[in-house]
Amino acid sequence: MxxxxxxxxxxxxxxxxxxxxxxxxxxxxxxxxxxxxxxxxxxxxxxxxxxxxxxxxxxxxxxxxxxxxxxxxxxxxxxxxxxxxxxxxLEGRLDNTVYRLGISPTRRGARQLVSHKHILVNGEIVNIPSYTLKPGDVVAVRERSKSLEAITESLSGKAQNRYPWLEWDGNSFSGKFVSVPTRDDIPENxxxxxxxxxxxx
Structure with a gap:
């Protein structure tokens, strides 16, 4: 399909x-x-x-x-x-992590942000939504994209560090993929x- x-x-x-x-x-x-x-x-x-x-x-x-x-x-x-x-x-995909960090309210939106080169991984632009993150990787919003309305609106309603395998720094608009999540941590039914x-x- x-x-x-x-x-x-x-x-x-x-x-x-x-x-x-x-x-x-x-x-x-x-x-x-x-x-x-x-x-x-x-x-x-x-x-x-x-x-x-x-x-x-x-x-x-x-x-x-x-x-x-x-x-x-x-x-x-x-x-x-x-x-x-x-x-x-599946959780380690870049688009899913952008969604989990609260940079986008939906996975569809997160995929679009990645494809349109608004997201950095370890300081480099990555525009592949299926890119697999490794523990220690830092996902950040590109400097010139920080003022995008879609991103600022999504982050304004973000709950702090909802997922134990991720860390978020609101000052730098960046998050860290700390570890691979356990099954108990993944909320999907x-x-x-x-x-x-x-x-x-």
Whole structure:
């Protein structure tokens, strides 16, 4: 699938969760979209449940199918639990870290900031949203981009250091990727074991 650019509410209703931010549609229509949404059969096959979980993870992090499969391959070759490794790789993406630091209120916005060369990594411009950060890397807003309205508005409502694996310095508009997050630290409601089972078939 290509990167989804359609209605956010439709995706929220599909998964029954606010995938791309809070949506009133979930309260008004708490059933899947489409003409058969209300009467859709409840029981799903094991494969359908696993596929839905993979699709949900892809929508949350904004990753395409080929990228996701590649990341799963890397995760499966690493030591440790494959599902946890996968989530750690997704969390270590530059666009996701820009979002987590509060520089952008959404991952879509964070991806755009990175692509448009507003973000530095260790003092160098990096315009690749999928760039993987390592512990100790410093992510900062480019000097001439600090006055951008989208960035200043997002940071004005930022809660200080919400995530234990990141450090934020509001004076320099920079944050540090301190360590790889543990599964307990990652707040996303993803059942990663279902994704592992799907790829293991």
């Amino acid at each position: 290509a990167r989804y650019r359609g209605p956010k509410a439709k995706i929220a209703r599909k998964f029954g969760e606010p995938i791309e931010g809070q949506s009133k549609a979930l309260q008004k229509k708490n059933y899947p979209p489409g003409m058969h949404g209300r009467g859709r059969r409840k029981k799903q096959s094991e494969y359908a449940i696993q596929l839905m979980e993979k699709q949900k993870a892809k929508y949350i992090y904004g990753v395409l199918e080929r990228q996701f499969a590649k990341m799963f391959g890397i995760a499966s070759r690493k030591q440790g639990i494959t599902g946890e490794n996968l989530l750690q790789l 993803i059942k990663e074991q279902l994704i592992v089972e799907l790829y293991s078939k």
